[in-house]
Amino acid sequence: MGLTKKIVLAMIAGIAVGLICNVLNTSQVLGAGVTGFINNYLTNGLFDIIGRIFIASLKLMVVPLVLVSLICGSCALSEGSRVGVLAGKTVLLYLVTTAAAISLALLLAIVIQPGAGMEGIAGDAAFEPQPSPPLSEVLINIFPTNPVDAMAKGNMLQIIVFALLMGYAISRSGKPGQRIAGFFNDLNDVIMRMVGVLMAFAPYGVFALLATKIASLGFDAILQLMKYFMVVLAALLLHAFGVYSILLKLLSGLNPVQLFKKMRPAMVFAFSTASSAATIPVTLSTVEKRLGVDNKVASFTIPLGATINMDGTAIMQGVATVFISQLYGIEIGLMGYLTVILTATLASVGTAGVPGVGLIMLAMVLQQVGLPLEGIAIVMGVDRLLDMVRTAVNITGDSVVSAIVAKSEGALNVETFNDANYSSVANGSEGRQAAS
Template sequence: MIKTWSQYSLTTKVLVGMVSGLVTGLVIRTFLADSFFVAHYITDGLFHVIGQIFISSLKMLVVPLIFTSIICGTCSLSDASTLGRLGAKTLLLYLFTTAVAITLAIVAGLIVKPGVGANLEAVSTFTPEEAPTISDILIHLFPDNPVEALASGNTLQIIVFAVLFGIAIGAAGQPGERIARIFDSLNAVMMKLVALLMNIAPYGVFCLMAKLFTTIELSAIASLAKYFTLLLFVLLFHVLVTYCSLLKVFTGLSPITFLSKMEDAAMFAFSTASSNATIPVSMETTTHRFGVSNQVASFTIPLGSTVNMDGTAIMQGVATVFIAQAFDIDLTISDYLSVILTATLASIGTAGVPGVGMVMLAMVLQQVGLPLEGIALVMGVDRLLDM
């Protein structure tokens, strides 16, 4: 019996959209690269518009979903010490996995030596945005204007304000209960909106992938094949070994079952290259597929999308070793320890949006005195690796 399109699972539809978009983009790049009509009306027109509408729709949900879900989760915890324990355990786990991630990246880089013999003739001048200091990151966790934090989408500030607001609701007695019911209703509506948006996901992913592969420089991958392959290997190793080991040891759950149920979130993260944009899908997956309570999911997922930036940390670790080797600069053990500490703390201030890892990489390179021009070496393949 042949299934109709509507009968396939969301994961299958997104995968079909992803592969179809990739093939379409490569076909356009290979055979229709000189076509004015295709370039302006299909690639930069139809594909660009639909893809950006899809991304904007996901981002549209992030702030209200984080705000309402964290308030609901926090105010439902009658004991403030419970929230404190949950927060402390979550933050420690995130910082631990990030430290492990960048340590793996540095060790792998030192073993494989991806930068030895690299051709630096093509290096262009690169002026990175100014990276924030660690003290600035810690100070800016607390919003001086919560309305501005909500308007600008500052995830960490929104989380801090929502947690404090939720605690106040829980402590306010009967007036707080009335406010809590309102936020419970808002949160239910937001989750329904997420479910509705998932219907257009395959088409949005198709357009994003099609446009990306009409512009990406495949030659850059060939010239940086060793770096590209090593970074992919460390990313996969961290997911399949580090994460799955922690999952099995602390929960006893099957990693295979876990990964299969997280497939929707993984697809969205890959196609959008944004952990923030994937928050709505991750929330729905953990609460509906895994049965995680909303008070836990609403706190840990938004926090993890900003603090637990292990992929960015791995990129920074491999890129630091690669750039040091490419410029024939020897780093000491203390330099590498400094990179581990800086990248772990810097991940707290890294927004979950495409390309922001380059800004944090500049901060890490400055910490150990490596030339910032080295960032230009890895920029050609950053978009694919970011995904």
């Protein structure tokens, strides 16, 4: 059974067990001894322990994941012929789409207010919010004076700047740099395996977290989580079919409908795997064979996009941040929202294309604006379903940026892009591979 099915089943089981515990606790049929056992040894005992351990494991992965992923990414970006106008256009477009994505998400969440009236869901945990610093101080504090101290304190913005600088320096250091780059690439593989190990336990974490929450909340929590789910889903769809269409038409003059039709196989594959990295071969083949993007562009924009273009993740972070702030009754203000946009945009560079890493990045964003990490437990139950959708959005953004950059560089076969009669049979084995 795949991880997706396991987590969906764990989510259903967690909700069911939580509802049963809630009904048993609220009914007067059982005695105090039974309800006490349920509360003390199950919901606030075993389930709570498992959930807390899983949240702690997510926090554990934040610093090493961001640091090593960014060093490897900036190394690849800075070496050889990849430096220049092509890289500049690609990175700029990816950052612009990510900033637009999280801005759209924040706007929708602020207007719809999915967490309004849900203050009770946060439980009795005491939390004293720290005042958000002014934007000028945030910008100054981006640049670290001591990277070790920044990593020890989990200051993600400083870690991002240090990693980008170190990656650039490694790519410019000749043979010593190549040896160091090889070390970090190997370390990155090890960390990705650690993330895989952690995600293998995700079903148990999801079950425990949902069972604990639903046991104390009942049916109302499901309805409220559904409201959060729908806000995130609406933002994802608006960004995919609205923002991307406008950008593609304005910057390249290409037909967005054609792009969406031809990217459908890759989008379905991304939805099923919930991993941008796993979808790279399919995305690359589809962009080259179906959209007509030259390999010299696609071979750079697609792998880079799988590393730094995480619009769907940014949307989830934006909605979740507003949701959690409303949940705990904490107003983060305009400076807080601007900090979220800046942090999530920069953090997208370090979000690896594997399932579940978006929750790790969400922990970073919440830390940056002084919101409690316990809020992750509330949104995590429906996150796996949303992860599948936002992965499809991410690879769609990769294809849009690839088409725009290729068109501007004269590296796009417009006839292939506009060929509405493209079929796998007519194009031989390559077409079959792209359509598979």
